Amino acid sequence: MEQVYIVLRHREIPDIDQYETYVAHGGYEGLRVALEQAPDEVIELVKQSGLRGRGGAGFPAGVKWGFVPKDVFPKYLVCNFAEGEPGTFKDREIAEYNPHQLIEGIIIAAYAIQANTAYIYHRGEFTFAAQQLRRAIAAARAHGWLGEDIQGTGFTLNIYLHPEAGAYICGEETAQLSSIEGHLGQPRLKPPFPATHGLWQKPTVINNVETLTNLPMILRHGAEWYRQWGTERTPGTRVYCVSGHVVRPGNYELPASVTARELIFEHAGGIWKGHRLKAFIPGGMSAPLLTPEHLDVPLTYDDLAAAGSMGGSGGVIVLDDQTDIAWVIAKQVAFYKHESCGKCSPCREGTYWQKMLADRILSGQASRRDVELLKAVSDQMTNTCFCPLGEASRMVVQGAYKYFADELYQWVEERRRAVEPAAV
Amino acid sequence: MLRENRSTEIEELLGHYPEKRAAMIPLLYMAQEEYGYLTPQAIKEVADILELDPTDVYGVARFYSLFYLEPVGKFVIRFCTDLPCALVGAEELYRYLLETLGLEEGGTTSDGIFTVQEAVCLASCGTAPVMQINFQYFEHLTREKLDEILALVRAQGLPPNGKGLRFAPRPQQQ
Numbered sequence: 001m002e003q004v005y006i007v008l009r010h011r012e013i014p015d016i017d018q019y020e021t022y023v024a025h026g027g028y029e030g031l032r033v034a035l036e037q038a039p040d041e042v043i044e045l046v047k048q049s050g051l052r053g054r055g056g057a058g059f060p061a062g063v064k065w066g067f068v069p070k071d072v073f074p075k076y077l078v079c080n081f082a083e084g085e086p087g088t089f090k091d092r093e094i095a096e097y098n099p100h101q102l103i104e105g106i107i108i109a110a111y112a113i114q115a116n117t118a119y120i121y122h123r124g125e126f127t128f129a130a131q132q133l134r135r136a137i138a139a140a141r142a143h144g145w146l147g148e149d150i151q152g153t154g155f156t157l158n159i160y161l162h163p164e165a166g167a168y169i170c171g172e173e174t175a176q177l178s179s180i181e182g183h184l185g186q187p188r189l190k191p192p193f194p195a196t197h198g199l200w201q202k203p204t205v206i207n208n209v210e211t212l213t214n215l216p217m218i219l220r221h222g223a224e225w226y227r228q229w230g231t232e233r234t235p236g237t238r239v240y241c242v243s244g245h246v247v248r249p250g251n252y253e254l255p256a257s258v259t260a261r262e263l264i265f266e267h268a269g270g271i272w273k274g275h276r277l278k279a280f281i282p283g284g285m286s287a288p289l290l291t292p293e294h295l296d297v298p299l300t301y302d303d304l305a306a307a308g309s310m311g312g313s314g315g316v317i318v319l320d321d322q323t324d325i326a327w328v329i330a331k332q333v334a335f336y337k338h339e340s341c342g343k344c345s346p347c348r349e350g351t352y353w354q355k356m357l358a359d360r361i362l363s364g365q366a367s368r369r370d371v372e373l374l375k376a377v378s379d380q381m382t383n384t385c386f387c388p389l390g391e392a393s394r395m396v397v398q399g400a401y402k403y404f405a406d407e408l409y410q411w412v413e414e415r416r417r418a419v420e421p422a423a424v
Numbered sequence: 425m426l427r428e429n430r431s432t433e434i435e436e437l438l439g440h441y442p443e444k445r446a447a448m449i450p451l452l453y454m455a456q457e458e459y460g461y462l463t464p465q466a467i468k469e470v471a472d473i474l475e476l477d478p479t480d481v482y483g484v485a486r487f488y489s490l491f492y493l494e495p496v497g498k499f500v501i502r503f504c505t506d507l508p509c510a511l512v513g514a515e516e517l518y519r520y521l522l523e524t525l526g527l528e529e530g531g532t533t534s535d536g537i538f539t540v541q542e543a544v545c546l547a548s549c550g551t552a553p554v555m556q557i558n559f560q561y562f563e564h565l566t567r568e569k570l571d572e573i574l575a576l577v578r579a580q581g582l583p584p585n586g587k588g589l590r591f592a593p594r595p596q597q598q
């Protein structure tokens with residue numbers, strides 16, 4: 001399969017971050033189409049396109065918009081540009097290189113749900129992307145696409161940038177709402193869902209950058225056009241972010257039905273240094289790893305779920321055969337321990353124990369018992385954490401044990417022999 | 425001082441939200457820019473603007489890793505050692521950086537120029553290893569490149585902020 005540029009259009013049109021260039025290539029045409037329709041018709045079209053949320057959960061965008069009550073005002077739209085899932089770097093490319101298409105997408109979504117205020121919640125680290133977005137917002141405003149009475153339709157929208165400040169959990173939608181409101185970025189109980197009780201308890205839709213950036217093209221070309229790529233249940237393209245032990249890491253926008261084999265071996269050039277593939281993590285670091293036997297699985301949400309992992313954020317992390325699983329696990333749980341927001345004890349305490357045990361295993365001071373205990377702790381965390389952060393921490397460990405438990409036992413035995421030869 | 429120095433910006437900012445409290449994070453960044461780090465005075469000024477208790481503001485500031493509650497150097501280096509970067513040698517390179525500057529994690533050089541912090545994924549894993557200096561990206565790092573960047577920044581400050589790399593091949597890896 002060839003790459004198809006629906007969101008990474010700057011790959012073909014280099015100056016597309018300039019307003020004039022963007023407009024010369026059909027920019028703001030999708031919004032024009034949207035504004036000629038009733039908001040409900042826009043929602044219907046997006047439902048028909050089958051566009052699914054690219055932030056991690058893969059929830060159909062049009063369906064989510066449909067949950068917003070019509071008669072409660074004000075409403076809010078939040079663009080989730082927190083991009084913190086390790087292995088994910090697509091939203092930053094979109095915002096830096098193709099900012100107008102994101103802004104146009106935000107306006108379309110806001111119109112569909114009739115929100116008059118939108119916030120772009122961006123990572124504090126993304127200073128250049130924020131500058132690009134600010135520039136794009138100013139140009140859109142100057143040309144009557146933002147502000148009061150947009151293009152004489154009576155619809156008003158203001159977009160504001162809101163920085164986050166270094167906490168992975170703020171990528172989770174309800175934590176994000178708390179963070180915007182100026183509280184600690186900790187998740188809230190669902191239900192009620194943000195669609196009815198979001199920012200300041202008002203109806204709020206949260207969508208990922210890539211999700212929103214698809215909208216202008218869908219509005220311009222229609223649902224059928226969009227459905228020519230991907231599968232029935234995961235239509236369109238996805239931007240897969242390939243990192244780790246490949247020859248050509250980077251973002252690849254491909255029909256969502258592409259297989260891991262094609263992505264890793266054709267597009268990303270295969271495993272570096274002539275090594276072999278040991279495992280790959282298909283949907284950002286929080287997705288359980290898969291092995292070479294899964295290479296022919298299409299990278300859609302459903303196929304990956306059926307294979308025991310998840311589509312997540314589209315970050316594909318590739319591990320070669322020289323990689324020690326004990327080390328991978330230690331890196332993963334260290335991340336979740338560091339990022340646990342501390343709200344619930346299964347996650348706060350669970351990730352603490354996971355890290356301690358994983359470090360002990362890695363150091364070679366561990367026994368078989370510790371390897372068992374790490375699994376037991378992870379099993380105890382299952383379905384007890386308040387939000388998916390803690391669940392991710394136990395899932396990645398469980399996933400690694402599924403295929404590499406033997407390697408872990410062998411690891412501790414060999415290390416013990418090396419450390420204390422008299423004991424064996 | 426914050427209120428006096430940035431009054432137009434603050435007024436505009438407060439207009440973005442139905443409740444003042446929501447301006448917390450942007451204001452804390454502003455205060456950090458003014459004072460270098462979040463001094464008790466800076467926290468108090470933010471609290472006054474938001475009509476909140478300083479302990480409340482302090483509690484929020486403490487939650488986030490990009491707010492500095494202690495003095496930092498002129499340039500804060502945040503070096504990513506998360507899994508995808510670590511797969512291509514980031515941990516070893518991070519140790520080299522600490523060694524070169526004679527620092528421990530979180531430390532600041534005695535001349536007050538560089539502070540070094542270990543960072544989680546910076547959304548640049550395709551061009552790893554990677555770090556930020558005062559929120560600007562430096563990608564495809566090697567020992568040689570690190571030496572060069574440190575010398576350059578020390579002598580001339582930061583280059584203009586710009587787009588991240590996209591297509592440049594990774595040096596010597598195949």
Ligand SMILES: Cc1cc2nc3c(=O)[nH]c(=O)nc-3n(C[C@H](O)[C@H](O)[C@H](O)COP(=O)(O)O)c2cc1C
Pocket residue numbers: 052053054055056057058059061080081082083084085168169170171172173174206207208209211212387388389
């Ligand atoms: C721990 C955690 C971190 C998340 N981080 C992000 C993120 O950085 N960016 C993002 O778009 N979604 C993230 N999500 C998913 C959001 O909660 C939410 O599902 C998404 O923003 C909805 O937008 P979408 O429907 O367009 O995907 C995260 C979820 C969890 C549980």
Ligand code: FES
Pocket residue numbers: 086087088504505506507508509510544545546547548549552554
């Ligand atoms: S892991 Fe280092 S930038 Fe993502």
